[in-house]
Amino acid sequence: MTRAWLRWLPAALVPAALAAAALAGSYQAGAATSLPHKTAEEVIAMIGRADVRALSGTVQQSSDLGLPQLPSVGPTATQGPASVMELLSGSHTARVYIDGPAKARFQVMDMLAERDLVRNGNDLWLYNSADNSAAHMTMPAEPARAAAPHATPTPGVTTPDVVAQHFLAAVGPTTDVTVGDGTSVAGRTAYPLVIKPRSTGTLVDSVTIAVDSASGLPLSVDVRARGQAAAAFSLAFTDLSLSAPDAALFSFTPPRGAAVEEKASPQLRTLPGKTGQAPQAKATASRPTITGTGWDAVMVLPAGTMTADVRSAPMLTQLTQAVPGGRALTTSLVTVLMLDDGRVFAGMVPLERLQAAAAAK
Amino acid sequence: MASELSVLFRRLRTWAMLLALAAIPVLIAAAVKLSSHPVAPGRGPPFLDRITQNGLFVGVTAMIVSVPLFLPLTIGVVAGDTIAGEANLGTLRYLLVAPAGRVRLLLIKYGAAAAFCLAATLTVAAAGALAGVALFPVGPVTLLSGDTIGVGESVVRSLLIAAYIAVSLLGLSAIGLAISTFTDVPVGAMAATIVLSVVSQVADNLPQLEWLHPWLFSHYWLGFADLLRQPISWTSFGDNALLQAAYIVAAGALAYGKFTSKDVLS
Numbered sequence: 001m002t003r004a005w006l007r008w009l010p011a012a013l014v015p016a017a018l019a020a021a022a023l024a025g026s027y028q029a030g031a032a033t034s035l036p037h038k039t040a041e042e043v044i045a046m047i048g049r050a051d052v053r054a055l056s057g058t059v060q061q062s063s064d065l066g067l068p069q070l071p072s073v074g075p076t077a078t079q080g081p082a083s084v085m086e087l088l089s090g091s092h093t094a095r096v097y098i099d100g101p102a103k104a105r106f107q108v109m110d111m112l113a114e115r116d117l118v119r120n121g122n123d124l125w126l127y128n129s130a131d132n133s134a135a136h137m138t139m140p141a142e143p144a145r146a147a148a149p150h151a152t153p154t155p156g157v158t159t160p161d162v163v164a165q166h167f168l169a170a171v172g173p174t175t176d177v178t179v180g181d182g183t184s185v186a187g188r189t190a191y192p193l194v195i196k197p198r199s200t201g202t203l204v205d206s207v208t209i210a211v212d213s214a215s216g217l218p219l220s221v222d223v224r225a226r227g228q229a230a231a232a233f234s235l236a237f238t239d240l241s242l243s244a245p246d247a248a249l250f251s252f253t254p255p256r257g258a259a260v261e262e263k264a265s266p267q268l269r270t271l272p273g274k275t276g277q278a279p280q281a282k283a284t285a286s287r288p289t290i291t292g293t294g295w296d297a298v299m300v301l302p303a304g305t306m307t308a309d310v311r312s313a314p315m316l317t318q319l320t321q322a323v324p325g326g327r328a329l330t331t332s333l334v335t336v337l338m339l340d341d342g343r344v345f346a347g348m349v350p351l352e353r354l355q356a357a358a359a360a361k
Numbered sequence: 362m363a364s365e366l367s368v369l370f371r372r373l374r375t376w377a378m379l380l381a382l383a384a385i386p387v388l389i390a391a392a393v394k395l396s397s398h399p400v401a402p403g404r405g406p407p408f409l410d411r412i413t414q415n416g417l418f419v420g421v422t423a424m425i426v427s428v429p430l431f432l433p434l435t436i437g438v439v440a441g442d443t444i445a446g447e448a449n450l451g452t453l454r455y456l457l458v459a460p461a462g463r464v465r466l467l468l469i470k471y472g473a474a475a476a477f478c479l480a481a482t483l484t485v486a487a488a489g490a491l492a493g494v495a496l497f498p499v500g501p502v503t504l505l506s507g508d509t510i511g512v513g514e515s516v517v518r519s520l521l522i523a524a525y526i527a528v529s530l531l532g533l534s535a536i537g538l539a540i541s542t543f544t545d546v547p548v549g550a551m552a553a554t555i556v557l558s559v560v561s562q563v564a565d566n567l568p569q570l571e572w573l574h575p576w577l578f579s580h581y582w583l584g585f586a587d588l589l590r591q592p593i594s595w596t597s598f599g600d601n602a603l604l605q606a607a608y609i610v611a612a613g614a615l616a617y618g619k620f621t622s623k624d625v626l627s
Contacts, residue, residue, distance in 0.1 A: 004622040007617065007618050007621045007622045008618040008622065010614035010617055010618060011611075011615040011617070011618035011619075013614070014610050014611050014613075014614040015614075018607050018610065018611060058596070095590075095594070107590065109587070109590065109594070111583060111586070112407045112425065112505075112583060112586040113407065113505060113586070114505035114506055114507075114586075116506050116507050118507075125507075127506070127507035129505040129506070130407075132410065132411070132503075134507065239596075249591075249592070252507060252508075253509070255503035255507055255508075255509050256414070256500070256501070256503070256509070257411070257414045257503070258503070
């Protein structure tokens with residue numbers, strides 16, 4: 001009897017050992033590291049001095065905005081409103097390769113598909129493997145400028161660095177900035193810079209930017225919303241190398257049989273509450289305007305931006321709730337108010353503030 | 362081991378299953394060839410629209426189609442039969458009379474099931490390549506990243522995908538072997554293995570069970586697309602191998618516990 005009991009021992013011990021090994025591995029990944037102390041000003045200055053010209057790495061983005069999650073059955077080629085939705089929920093992995101300011105490649109890795117963005121000089125290619133389509137754009141020639149440490153990012157290339165710049169631009173008298181204990185991101189030691197808005201008018205609770213202790217490059221950005229334990233939005237390198245990537249990655253020729261489309265030059269979009277990008281001089285009527293400053297800023301899209309058929313798309317009506325005068329999408333971090341007259345208000349603020357802004361117009 | 366393999370591959374059932382698997386790419390290729398209107402991009406299984414331009418995609422499409430159900434089905438039959446089949450035929454006690462030891466018998470049975478995993482995936486890949494070459498033009502292959510590679514490298518990538526899928530199925534084989542030691546009815550073990558693979562895939566699609574996903578043996582089954590990117594992303598290959606190894610060890614320990622303490626009466 002005792003011997004039979006002994007033979008069952010591995011069956012109990014092996015799963016326990018595997019679970020322990022897996023847990024130990026994940027515990028070590030987030031273990032605190034000791035770094036020489038730095039003040040918040042010093043860490044921000046480090047980001048400003050960062051001069052990373054080439055990198056290759058993998059970034060992981062995940063959003064948890066309190067929206068209902070849709071089952072992802074098999075490979076999908078999402079189009080239209082659904083592709084907006086997928087950015088609001090779930091997680092994505094992308095590989096990013098950058099070599100100098102004019103060469104970049106960004107690969108969003110979907111299930112059995114991939115979306116690519118390749119920039120080589122002034123040529124910008126977009127490729128979507130799901131429908132085998134490519135689009136070509138010519139970047140506007142950049143004006144001669146003083147050698148800025150941060151060159152204009154290629155639009156669409158979302159790295160923790162780019163997102164961190166938006167939030168750093170919001171640092172001012174309305175925010176508290178502190179530095180936490182050293183952490184480890186993508187195998188590199190980093191200073192976590194915690195930005196906490198003082199204003200109570202915003203849904204943002206805090207923003208944590210992990211800054212590489214060696215190069216000053218932001219390695220991850222976590223945005224926490226009020227009243228939610230999990231990060232509402234997080235973007236982090238899971239793997240990073242600061243050496244120059246293979247030059248062949250940046251030469252792109254559309255594959256045979258792909259539908260190629262020539263598009264107008266890309267526009268730089270401004271996002272609510274992210275005042276980092278200076279509004280472009282040639283603002284036209286369809287451009288979004290921003291009212292308010294800092295964390296409780298509201299972005300306004302004028303009438304005609306959202307057509308009635310987009311507003312009545314079943315996906316959108318399911319997610320939004322009816323409010324006087326239109327429909328509203330409320331998430332833990334971002335609120336969007338779509339009025340029946342076609343105007344759209346958005347911001348990292350509660351719905352009441354958007355309604356107040358709409359009424360003020 | 363050699364005798365076990367020859368028993369496995371001399372069986373009519375094994376050949377019937379391999380033939381059925383080989384029929385999948387042939388069917389896909391024939392259907393696309395005979396269809397009058399071209400397949401629109403983004404419709405049907407991934408890469409289906411590429412087949413008309415390049416026959417080498419037949420194998421990839423067939424592997425995508427067969428991974429969720431057909432391959433687990435055949436693996437379930439082979440792995441579920443390993444011990445329970447012998448017990449059902451009354452030959453298990455004769456095998457144990459030979460001074461080989463029960464652990465060795467388990468290892469040999471598992472080795473044969475693993476060999477079938479490889480044979481099954483290679484069958485799909487090879488039949489796909491042959492059907493594609495026979496019916497469609499062959500040329501440089503477009504990867505998911507939009508880059509183009511030559512025919513030679515695409516064959517290497519197809520073999521890598523077959524290896525990835527074979528590795529993916531090793532965990533399921535080990536589970537089948539473990540279930541097989543618990544029963545004398547081979548059909549029960551086969552059905553339980555197949556049902557488990559379906560349950561695992563359904564759970565993998567439920568966002569509410571997200572915490573469970575990395576632990577499911579089918580979690581990385583469709584991750585072989587990472588081998589079609591430029592440059593190849595080896596992360597999922599490594600994660601998958603690690604996960605399958607964990608399942609092999611855990612299910613192996615369970616099979617050891619049951620089989621070595623079991624009273625073999627038949």
